[in-house]
Amino acid sequence: MVPISYYLVLSAILFCLGVAGFLLKRNIITIFMSIELMLNAVNLSFVAFSAELHRLSGNIFVFFVMVVAAAEAAVGLAIIIEVFRTRDTLNIDKVNLLKM
Amino acid sequence: MNENLHLWLIPVLPLVGAAINGLFGRRFPQRVVNAVALAFPGAALVQALWIASQFGSLQTIPHIEVLGRWIQAGSFTVNFGYQLDQLSMIMLLVVTGVGFLIHIYSVGYMAHEGGYYRFFAYLNLFMFFMLTLILANNYLLMFVGWEGVGLASYLLIGFYFLKDSAANAGKKAFIVNRIGDFGFLIAMFLIMRETGTLNYLTVFSHIGRLPVDMHWGTLTITALLLMLGAAGKSAQIPLYVWLPDAMEGPTPVSALIHAATMVTAGVYMVARSNVIFNHAPHALMVVAIVGCATAMFAATIGITQTDIKRVLAYSTVSQLGYMFLACGVGAYAAGIFHLMTHAFFKALLFLAAGSVIHALSGEQDMRHMGGLRKLIPWTFGTMTVATIAIAGIPPLAGFFSKDEILWQTFSSKAFSSVAGSELNIVLWLLGIITAFMTSFYMFRLWFMTFFGERRESASPSHDPAHAASHGHGDDHDPSQDHAHAHGVHESPWSMLAPLVILAVLATIGGWVGIPHALGGSNHFESFMRPVFEHEAAAPGAHNTPNAEAPNPAQAGTAEPHGDTGTELALTGVSVLTALGGFGLAYLFYYKRRELPDRIAASMHGLYQTVLNKYYVDEIYNAIIVRPLMWFSTKVLWRTVDVSMIDGTVNHVAADTRGISNQTRRMQSGNVRSYAAWVAAGAAAVLAFMIWAGVKGVWTR
Numbered sequence: 001m002v003p004i005s006y007y008l009v010l011s012a013i014l015f016c017l018g019v020a021g022f023l024l025k026r027n028i029i030t031i032f033m034s035i036e037l038m039l040n041a042v043n044l045s046f047v048a049f050s051a052e053l054h055r056l057s058g059n060i061f062v063f064f065v066m067v068v069a070a071a072e073a074a075v076g077l078a079i080i081i082e083v084f085r086t087r088d089t090l091n092i093d094k095v096n097l098l099k100m
Numbered sequence: 101m102n103e104n105l106h107l108w109l110i111p112v113l114p115l116v117g118a119a120i121n122g123l124f125g126r127r128f129p130q131r132v133v134n135a136v137a138l139a140f141p142g143a144a145l146v147q148a149l150w151i152a153s154q155f156g157s158l159q160t161i162p163h164i165e166v167l168g169r170w171i172q173a174g175s176f177t178v179n180f181g182y183q184l185d186q187l188s189m190i191m192l193l194v195v196t197g198v199g200f201l202i203h204i205y206s207v208g209y210m211a212h213e214g215g216y217y218r219f220f221a222y223l224n225l226f227m228f229f230m231l232t233l234i235l236a237n238n239y240l241l242m243f244v245g246w247e248g249v250g251l252a253s254y255l256l257i258g259f260y261f262l263k264d265s266a267a268n269a270g271k272k273a274f275i276v277n278r279i280g281d282f283g284f285l286i287a288m289f290l291i292m293r294e295t296g297t298l299n300y301l302t303v304f305s306h307i308g309r310l311p312v313d314m315h316w317g318t319l320t321i322t323a324l325l326l327m328l329g330a331a332g333k334s335a336q337i338p339l340y341v342w343l344p345d346a347m348e349g350p351t352p353v354s355a356l357i358h359a360a361t362m363v364t365a366g367v368y369m370v371a372r373s374n375v376i377f378n379h380a381p382h383a384l385m386v387v388a389i390v391g392c393a394t395a396m397f398a399a400t401i402g403i404t405q406t407d408i409k410r411v412l413a414y415s416t417v418s419q420l421g422y423m424f425l426a427c428g429v430g431a432y433a434a435g436i437f438h439l440m441t442h443a444f445f446k447a448l449l450f451l452a453a454g455s456v457i458h459a460l461s462g463e464q465d466m467r468h469m470g471g472l473r474k475l476i477p478w479t480f481g482t483m484t485v486a487t488i489a490i491a492g493i494p495p496l497a498g499f500f501s502k503d504e505i506l507w508q509t510f511s512s513k514a515f516s517s518v519a520g521s522e523l524n525i526v527l528w529l530l531g532i533i534t535a536f537m538t539s540f541y542m543f544r545l546w547f548m549t550f551f552g553e554r555r556e557s558a559s560p561s562h563d564p565a566h567a568a569s570h571g572h573g574d575d576h577d578p579s580q581d582h583a584h585a586h587g588v589h590e591s592p593w594s595m596l597a598p599l600v601i602l603a604v605l606a607t608i609g610g611w612v613g614i615p616h617a618l619g620g621s622n623h624f625e626s627f628m629r630p631v632f633e634h635e636a637a638a639p640g641a642h643n644t645p646n647a648e649a650p651n652p653a654q655a656g657t658a659e660p661h662g663d664t665g666t667e668l669a670l671t672g673v674s675v676l677t678a679l680g681g682f683g684l685a686y687l688f689y690y691k692r693r694e695l696p697d698r699i700a701a702s703m704h705g706l707y708q709t710v711l712n713k714y715y716v717d718e719i720y721n722a723i724i725v726r727p728l729m730w731f732s733t734k735v736l737w738r739t740v741d742v743s744m745i746d747g748t749v750n751h752v753a754a755d756t757r758g759i760s761n762q763t764r765r766m767q768s769g770n771v772r773s774y775a776a777w778v779a780a781g782a783a784a785v786l787a788f789m790i791w792a793g794v795k796g797v798w799t800r
Contacts, residue, residue: 022775031771096769 007048014041107182114227125217137220145196183237191234201598206352208594226252239298257349269345276342280332287325304375323383334366347409351454360443371432385515388428395421399537430514433628434504441497445489448602452483473550482599491539492678497610539681547689617667
């Protein structure tokens with residue numbers, strides 16, 4: 001039996017990688033993938049606790065997160081395509097029309 | 101309360117006329133404006149006459165009609181109530197009668213003016229407020245009318261508002277009146293504190309039971325504050341300065357508001373408050389002195405003025421002084437009598453002067469008139485009647501009222517408790533001298549205008565350059581150039597008819613008050629007696645048994661029987677004085693025209709002082725207006741308003757902007773920096789929770 005702390009450390013590492021990717025990358029798609037990574041890091045900790053504590057609520061929560069992530073992916077990708085069409089770039093620093 | 105006279109209709113009728121003309125008059129043809137403007141005051145006059153015919157059969161006088169409650173606060177109540185007694189009956193007839201005649205006159209006079217409908221809307225509005233003022237049964241409703249006539253006066257003085265001098269004159273009148281109104285308001289508060297109500301009847305019966313105030317107590321202060329209000333409205337020293345400037349308004353306005361009706365509101369108010377004044381002999385004395393001083397002072401200025409309307413304006417101030425003198429010596433009935441006759445002859449004088457100005461296409465300077473008697477005979481005739489009437493030559497109206505005032509001044513004991521009879525003699529002497537000057541300046545005006553040869557001005561009178569050449573701001577009114585530049589012409593009948601009617605009134609108006617000494621029966625005073633006899637015996641009550649009242653409160657005007665000889669002698673003196681004034685004017689302005697100039701030259705300094713109205717306007721400017729302006733500009737505007745009030749607001753706004761300027765840098769528009777803030781926030785929360793877990797905050 002793998003101890004829960006292993007899962008949690010892995011989850012934390014994945015989450016930090018997601019955060020780092022989000023903060024450091026400029027490409028919108030990469031940022032988007034970083035967000036997915038963070039979500040899945042959270043999912044991992046959910047299922048880890050769920051197994052440890054013998055409760056189903058953690059698993060159910062993971063399904064919710066997945067559903068939301070799927071919806072988000074659909075909407076987010078559509079936005080990204082639209083941004084690319086109008087601005088011919090995926091560099092997030094160039095998409096700053098609202099800035100004064 | 102007996103039969104219903106529908107008193108409220110009298111003021112409301114002109115208000116309806118004002119509303120119709122004011123709201124829709126712009127689209128009406130002139131004839132409709134005329135019809136509306138005349139119909140409603142006319143209807144008010146008809147009702148006033150009807151009420152006068154019913155007056156004798158009224159069961160209770162004062163007759164009071166209450167429409168409804170206006171203000172209710174605790175035990176204090178003010179109603180929309182109207183009161184009809186002898187005093188308001190006389191005022192009602194004067195205001196509606198003279199007012200209606202002047203409306204007719206205005207139709208002719210204003211025919212060629214712009215803003216025709218506006219003029220009549222204001223005029224009707226004035227009638228509404230004036231009638232409210234005289235019919236009210238409490239001080240507060242009177243004050244509504246009081247302020248309202250001030251408003252109408254302001255609007256009408258500034259009728260030619262494109263002209264600076266007219267707009268300024270309107271402002272001056274309004275502001276000077278505010279000073280008086282302040283006194284009136286404080287007086288009302290004192291009355292409320294003293295009696296708990298403002299209803300005439302309750303106030304007077306309450307104060308009537310109080311002892312006479314022989315010191316400078318509340319009653320005296322109240323009376324003096326009332327007098328301050330009256331001095332503002334009725335142009336007495338020290339607040340008379342607005343009235344001569346008010347001549348910037350159209351001439352019918354000068355006749356109606358600034359001669360016949362509104363300016364007499366102060367006299368009416370003092371007469372109405374006679375109970376308060378009778379209980380404050382000091383105040384009575386002040387009223388008499390102020391009135392007498394004003395009469396004298398204004399008359400001397402009147403002698404030197406050359407603008408026909410200004411002479412009449414100072415004459416009005418002077419005659420109002422007479423009325424206050426009458427009130428001050430407790431002869432309220434004589435004051436109201438003079439108010440009535442003055443309304444007739446002064447309205448007539450102004451209207452006739454307007455007719456002269458009309459005939460000369462806007463010329464107002466008497467030095468450029470002369471020889472008009474053949475050219476405008478009707479105006480000349482009516483003006484002659486008015487001049488004789490105001491000069492006090494029998495048997496015209498002015499003689500009886502003025503003589504009555506002088507006799508009462510001589511014989512009154514109203515303030516004998518606080519001043520010796522020397523004061524009466526002095527006041528009487530000044531009154532006689534004033535009467536002499538009145539006669540002189542009026543005949544001077546008469547001779548200069550109608551006799552001699554025509555003295556045309558060098559340039560045509562409607563030339564603006566000429567108007568500007570007159571130094572003292574009374575140059576003629578450009579908007580009164582009646583467009584027709586052809587020669588001198590008599591006025592239309594709509595203007596002459598009121599002149600003739602007023603001339604008849606100015607002739608016979610005094611006959612209702614022929615004193616007993618002259619074989620009359622003085623109907624007027626016996627008619628007015630009920631209003632003024634609460635405490636003091638009615639003035640001139642020669643044949644009443646209570647004439648010997650020794651009590652100082654009742655000393656009022658009681659006069660012994662045996663003085664008929666003295667009265668006759670004094671009458672003789674005043675007639676001689678009036679004739680003397682005529683003679684001197686005849687000598688100076690008809691026989692030997694060069695004399696006035698020589699005398700003026702020999703007394704240069706004095707003449708200049710009087711010609712410039714004793715520099716009172718300049719003195720007021722220097723000691724009141726300028727410091728006030730300085731204080732307003734430097735302290736109130738620049739310091740309080742700009743630096744403190746605006747400063748606070750502006751600083752708050754500026755600081756907010758400064759802080760925003762700093763914090764807006766957080767909103768860089770860089771998505772990754774936002775994310776960094778989120779991450780940092782999350783890390784901070786996490787760190788806090790770990791710290792809290794370690795410290796055991798949650799498990800406490």
